[in-house]
Amino acid sequence: MRILGLETSCDETGVAIYDSEKxxxxxxxxxxxxxxxxxxxxxxxxxxxxxxxxxxxxxxxVLKQAQLNPEQIDGIAYTSGPGLVGALMVGASxxxxxxxxxxxxxxxVHHMEGHLLAPMLEDNPxxxxxxxxxxxGGHTQLVRVDAIGQYKMLGESLDDAAGEAFDKAxxxxxxxxxxxxxxxxxxxLGDKTRFKFPRPMTSRPGLDFSFSGLKTFTLNTxxxxxxxxxxxDEQTCAxxxxxxxEAVVATLVIKCRRALQQENLTTLVIAGGVSANTRLRQELxxxxxxxxxQVRYARHEFCTDNGAMIAYAGCQRLLxxxxxxxxxxxxxxxDMETLPTLEPAAGAV
Numbered sequence: 001m002r003i004l005g006l007e008t009s010c011d012e013t014g015v016a017i018y019d020s021e022k023x024x025x026x027x028x029x030x031x032x033x034x035x036x037x038x039x040x041x042x043x044x045x046x047x048x049x050x051x052x053x054x055x056x057x058x059x060x061x062v063l064k065q066a067q068l069n070p071e072q073i074d075g076i077a078y079t080s081g082p083g084l085v086g087a088l089m090v091g092a093s094x095x096x097x098x099x100x101x102x103x104x105x106x107x108x109v110h111h112m113e114g115h116l117l118a119p120m121l122e123d124n125p126x127x128x129x130x131x132x133x134x135x136x137g138g139h140t141q142l143v144r145v146d147a148i149g150q151y152k153m154l155g156e157s158l159d160d161a162a163g164e165a166f167d168k169a170x171x172x173x174x175x176x177x178x179x180x181x182x183x184x185x186x187x188x189l190g191d192k193t194r195f196k197f198p199r200p201m202t203s204r205p206g207l208d209f210s211f212s213g214l215k216t217f218t219l220n221t222x223x224x225x226x227x228x229x230x231x232x233d234e235q236t237c238a239x240x241x242x243x244x245x246e247a248v249v250a251t252l253v254i255k256c257r258r259a260l261q262q263e264n265l266t267t268l269v270i271a272g273g274v275s276a277n278t279r280l281r282q283e284l285x286x287x288x289x290x291x292x293x294q295v296r297y298a299r300h301e302f303c304t305d306n307g308a309m310i311a312y313a314g315c316q317r318l319l320x321x322x323x324x325x326x327x328x329x330x331x332x333x334x335d336m337e338t339l340p341t342l343e344p345a346a347g348a349v
Contacts, residue, residue: 002025015058015061029306116143131143183245211248
């Protein structure tokens, strides 16, 4: 089965074609980072307009890349939530309309399920069951995964997601959007021993996260060392970036280790934009090695939003006989635990 996948949940237009027998055939991505950078964050209306302009040309591009015509596509998968409602409507409208015109089934895919399953695109995919850390600009969640669609929420952020906290900390230091890569780059120049930022909610039991207090601590530190222009000197900015990143990474590592021990599992999958952070990967690998556990993740280009993960997730559900009717629905908020299970969990109790 060949599936055309469309991702338009936020500020990236991703289109891909996935073959259930041959794997990923084509993949294309247009990032709107330059469009939103001058505003310091995503402007929903601008995001929607750019998806309108870019989605159809990218569909034509991947069809040409895969050397296919529309008659050879067996189904369409599009992101129907969570995300920005206007952006979601673009992909859903195009996906549903093409499916109707081509007389093939279509299905709306949960954006975070797409991220969670992105490592399945690799040559040696992780086996169920495992714990997943979904960490991006909009979500920070720990999930037990026993099968596709069989998810148990273990913990999540009570306020800012980790990626959102990175963006806000970067803005405090007058760094460009998106903040995660900018903080990571600046942190390389920082002194890890100068500042010790708090590791929020790690001294109490449980697997929930909170980054609002860390954000406030960062703001106060910036203000304490600010010079005439309102910013600390260059080295202090680097030291603050380093301390902030270390605090976020340490918090995530502590919670991931705790989740694996609680669930008695030995595989952690990390997915979402923040999973591309090199420091996070290094610290998770070191910490889990001590537990006799392993960490798995998708290749770098599939950590951020992309059409390949949506095509893959949609393919699994279409193969299982699931499909959407003609009614067009999107869900800006969508609980992943409500998704139907596709198969019994391997080794589940």
